[in-house]
Amino acid sequence: MRGVYGRGVDNPWLSLDYLRRSGDEVWEHLAIHTTLTLEAMALAIALALPLAMLARRSPRLSGPILGLTGALYTVPSFALFALLAPFTGIGRTTVLIGLVAYALLVLVRNTLVGLQGVDPDVVDAARGLGYSPTRLLLTVELPNALPSIVAGLRIATVSTVALVTVGVVVGYGGLGQLMFRGMQSNYRAQIATSALLCLALALVLDLAIVLLARWAMPWARTRRDRVRAPRARVRGAAA
Amino acid sequence: MSTIGDAWAYLTDPLSWVGSHGMFGTALDGSLRFQQDSIVALTLEHLYMSFAAVGIAAAVALPLGLWLGHIRRGGGVTTVVSNVSRAMPTLALLTLFSASAIGFGNRAVIIAAALFAFPPILTNTFTGMADVDADVREAAFGQGMTRLQVALRVELPLAVPLIAAGLRTSTTQTVATVPLAALVAGGGLGVIINTGVATQRYGQVLAGGVLIAVLCLGIDALLARAQRAVTPAPLRRAAVVAA
Incomplete structure (x- = not known):
């Protein structure tokens, strides 16, 4: 496809010239993308942990919570933004709500799986030592569930970075905005640069979580094979 | 709540279902064209694009x-493939393809969707085959079966539940990805939302969101039944865990 430049005009995929010319704009969108991701993850964690613990404490709630998260996860992000936009307007709020919703689903599921996977003997032993339910949860069950929670956190963070770009549909897609504009004007360098930055951001955040998890779980370093986190099985789609 | 009223009005207007110029037309090059103002035509286009993508992905991922x-x-390798595909924004691939030699429109969307449909099928097929009990394999070889017979008559039937789960995940995900086509001048149900946002008809946007959500949930429910049907009864518990 020749595009708007016509025959023979150079339209490279990667160019330093683009960065030199529009560095500020790229930086600005990268900042939006990063803060949006971090904000969504912080909100999702703050909501997911209590919700998962609630589901753990009362088994009657765990069925509905897991069922609802599964069904919601099947609704595509594009549709979710469209469902929210008429009520929350176009812009940051809509995107943020959508991102929190998807991250929430992954986190609740993984936290619950982690809590349910704690060795019953360990729980029994703690109970025998006279631990109160709260202390049991905070000092025994939660640390034991950490590998699974971290696995969920990694999946949720990486998919949130990718999901932000769908925000384009309501005019607030971070780096996706640059991709979209680059496509409209057939500016290859703009598309490729923002796509690479998206991948890099996901990689950096993922690495940060891994390092943070290693620091938080000193016991996991020596016996990594034993505590390898169960891979989250997430059904459905967040395109 | 006039938005909900507008959405209802849009959904109950027969014209929005069959379109003002019929459901199908002819494109400039004489090929079939799905009219972009008809819900029925857009749904058919949506399904056509989704199944084309899953078909391409399955044709490569299943044998592999x-x-x-x-x-x-x-x-x-299969783990790396599925991790990278999670980090890659769909929009990035779509815009990259649109600006490349592939060009705008449905072709770019089908190729991009096929790439995203690939990892779940590959991972599940691989896991299903590789997780077959080593003793069973051993016994089959011991009976004098050839490699091909072991693969197709022993391992494959035991892997069917996981393979079906992979195809289901992949299809649901693809049906959910295809709406993005509207952003790169492709078709499918996303067009309703995109047009709605562009013309500030939020009732139509809402209706589009509902239509896509219903389609995705419906396809997933349908495939869940199919998955159950192809899974032999004794293996059903295992399949549920793996899904």
């Missing part, structure tokens, strides 16, 4: 997964 799973190698 069967082979890798049978020789029990390449588990690391």
Whole structure:
């Protein structure tokens, strides 16, 4: 496809010239993308942990919570933004709500799986030592569930970075905005640069979580094979 | 709540279903064209694009997964493929393809969707084949079955539940990805939302969101039944865990 430049005009995929010319704009969108991701993850964690613990404490709630998260996860992000936009307007709020919703689903599921996977003997032993339910949860069950929670956190963070770009549909897609504009004007360098930055951001955040998890779980370093986190099985789609 | 009223009005207007110029037309090059103002035509286009993408992905991923799973190698590769595909924004691939030699429109969307449909099928086929009990394999070889017979008559039937789960995940995900086509001048149900946002008809946006959500949930429910049907009763519990 020749595009708007016509025959023979150079339209490279990667160019330093683009960065030199529009560095500020790229930086600005990268900042939006990063803060949006971090904000969504912080909100999702703050909501997911209590919700998962609630589901753990009362088994009657765990069925509905897991069922609802599964069904919601099947609704595509594009549709979710469209469902929210008429009520929350176009812009940051809509995107943020959508991102929190998807991250929430992954986190609740993984936290619950982690809590349910704690060795019953360990729980029994703690109970025998006279631990109160709260202390049991905070000092025994939660640390034991950490590998699974971290696995969920990694999946949720990486998919949130990718999901932000769908925000384009309501005019607030971070780096996706640059991709979209680059496509409209057939500016290859703009598309490729923002796509690479998206991948890099996901990689950096993922690495940060891994390092943070290693620091938080000193016991996991020596016996990594034993505590390898169960891979989250997430059904459905967040395109 | 006039938005909900507008959405209802849009959904109950027969014209929005069959379109003002019929459901199908002819494109400039004489090929079939789905009219972009008809819900029925857009749904058909949506399904056509989704199944084309899943078909392409399955044609490559199934044989590859069967082979890798049978020789029990390449588990690391399949994990890497699925991780990278999670980090790659769909929009990035769509815009990259649109600006490349592939060009705008449905072709770019089908190729991009096929790439995203690929990892779940590959991973599940591989896991299904590689996780077959080693004793069962051993016994089959001991009876004098050839490699091909072991792969197709012993391992494959035991892997069917997981393969079906992979195809289901992949299809649901693809039906959910295709709406993005509207952003790169493609078709499918996303067009309703995109047009709605562009013309500030939020009732139509809402209706589009509902239509896509219903389609995705419906397809997933349908495939869940199909998955259950192809899974032999004794294996059903295992399949539920793996889904």
